[in-house]
Amino acid sequence: MPTSNATPVAPAWTIPGYLEAHDGRLFVEGADSLALAREYGSPLFVFSEPRIRSNVERLKRAAREVERPVRFFYASKANSNMAVLAAVREAGIDIEVNSGGELFKALRAGFRPDQIVFNGTSKTEQEIDEAISAGIFSINIDSVYEIELIESRARTLGKRARVALRLVPEIGTRSHLGLQTALQTSKFGITSTEVLGAFRRALLHPELLHVCGIHIHVGSQTPDVEPFAEAFATMWGHLKTIYDESGHVLEHINLGGGIPVNYLRDRTQADQLPAHEREMLGAELEPSDVLTAALRAARESARGADVEHLFDQVTVLLEPGRSVIADAGVLLTTVRNIKQRPETGDVWLLTDAGFNLALSMSTYKWYYQLVSASRAEAAHDSDYKLAGPLCDSGDVYFDIERGGRLPDYRRLPAGVRPGEVLALLNTGAYTIAQMFPYNGRPLPAVVMVREGGRADLVRRRDTYEDLLTGDIW
Numbered sequence: 001m002p003t004s005n006a007t008p009v010a011p012a013w014t015i016p017g018y019l020e021a022h023d024g025r026l027f028v029e030g031a032d033s034l035a036l037a038r039e040y041g042s043p044l045f046v047f048s049e050p051r052i053r054s055n056v057e058r059l060k061r062a063a064r065e066v067e068r069p070v071r072f073f074y075a076s077k078a079n080s081n082m083a084v085l086a087a088v089r090e091a092g093i094d095i096e097v098n099s100g101g102e103l104f105k106a107l108r109a110g111f112r113p114d115q116i117v118f119n120g121t122s123k124t125e126q127e128i129d130e131a132i133s134a135g136i137f138s139i140n141i142d143s144v145y146e147i148e149l150i151e152s153r154a155r156t157l158g159k160r161a162r163v164a165l166r167l168v169p170e171i172g173t174r175s176h177l178g179l180q181t182a183l184q185t186s187k188f189g190i191t192s193t194e195v196l197g198a199f200r201r202a203l204l205h206p207e208l209l210h211v212c213g214i215h216i217h218v219g220s221q222t223p224d225v226e227p228f229a230e231a232f233a234t235m236w237g238h239l240k241t242i243y244d245e246s247g248h249v250l251e252h253i254n255l256g257g258g259i260p261v262n263y264l265r266d267r268t269q270a271d272q273l274p275a276h277e278r279e280m281l282g283a284e285l286e287p288s289d290v291l292t293a294a295l296r297a298a299r300e301s302a303r304g305a306d307v308e309h310l311f312d313q314v315t316v317l318l319e320p321g322r323s324v325i326a327d328a329g330v331l332l333t334t335v336r337n338i339k340q341r342p343e344t345g346d347v348w349l350l351t352d353a354g355f356n357l358a359l360s361m362s363t364y365k366w367y368y369q370l371v372s373a374s375r376a377e378a379a380h381d382s383d384y385k386l387a388g389p390l391c392d393s394g395d396v397y398f399d400i401e402r403g404g405r406l407p408d409y410r411r412l413p414a415g416v417r418p419g420e421v422l423a424l425l426n427t428g429a430y431t432i433a434q435m436f437p438y439n440g441r442p443l444p445a446v447v448m449v450r451e452g453g454r455a456d457l458v459r460r461r462d463t464y465e466d467l468l469t470g471d472i473w
């Protein structure tokens, strides 16, 4: 029989050196996913530390391409596992937190106070006190009411607080409505009609509030540069007006997070998604494009004008979350049950990973590509209905509401049987940060694979005893 010397084509979802398919199975940074699932149990989250570093490096490269200094504050809500925070810190960027708990974790992970910004709509006095006492880089004020609250806490503590004002200037994006945060219908920020009054109020007691910046987060998974550019231009406009009015110079413009991740690197099932979902989930936007477009929007109006010196003093802040961590994680899950439905001919695979581990699958019908880790190189050409283990009809990998936002079937190799290990890709962001032990299902372990393939346990699997934590009876 003639033999072919042609190198087999790697599946399109692979990422050379990181996510690979060989010897019939899935490898993460050279670590055998099946061996990891055997050792640490299934379901299991597996992260790559080198991938986190290379995602951070991509951001830093983008910063080097633009004319103003840029600081990145990793949005820890995306994933605040302590080993992830350590990897992000060691990769050399700063951190954004959204609660006293995230502030506590950031400090415990070794971030200095001047590396921390604090967002949030409902900060408690205790959280504000903790942030002021720690002396963090910026507390981002979410309302006119909060200006007075933070000022009064600063007075009580006898300490000056560094603050920025968060705006909600009515800028839409092509992401899910629930992920858009610069619309008037969003709960965040100070509106355009309030903003100048808010700055005037915040500047009244400079001994208590050091107003250092201005902030917008247009939303998560934003597929186009235009909303970033519009947001930046809007903030730049306010920065100039505030200077004209008061002579006060804002030091930074914080453009928030939202740099998208391409969840459809392998386009195999992309045609089964509605066009707008496809464009949003498959967005390919370079951080350098975001920064360039944003700065251009302000640069043009600054050039040659008497405000050029203001532009030359601005530091740009970004708060990337998913673009740092989403594609650095995979969720391994095992098929536990199978059923053939005679009426429809469907084959159902019931896994051990439900929406309690990847909540966006349920809230936003988020598409995470599914591949076989046990047969990573096999053709994925058979259709299955997929569902998780929870006692909830919505715990399925398709759109149970028939909104068509997810493919009805997932494509896997022919003949999947219970025991086969599958992998949900790009599950590093907004997954373990949101997981919960519904149905008395102990939360899974998390491992971090280091350069060279060494896997470290960075979260142990819960025990049944952990299910009792906090209960009093």
Ligand SMILES: Cc1ncc(COP(=O)(O)O)c(C=O)c1O
Pocket (backbone or CB within 6 Å): 075, 078, 096, 119, 181, 217, 219, 220, 221, 256, 257, 258, 259, 319, 320, 321, 322, 323, 429
């Ligand atoms: C204020 C703020 N900054 C940053 C982020 C991170 O967004 P992303 O993970 O899309 O980069 C979020 C996410 O919701 C946010 O609310």
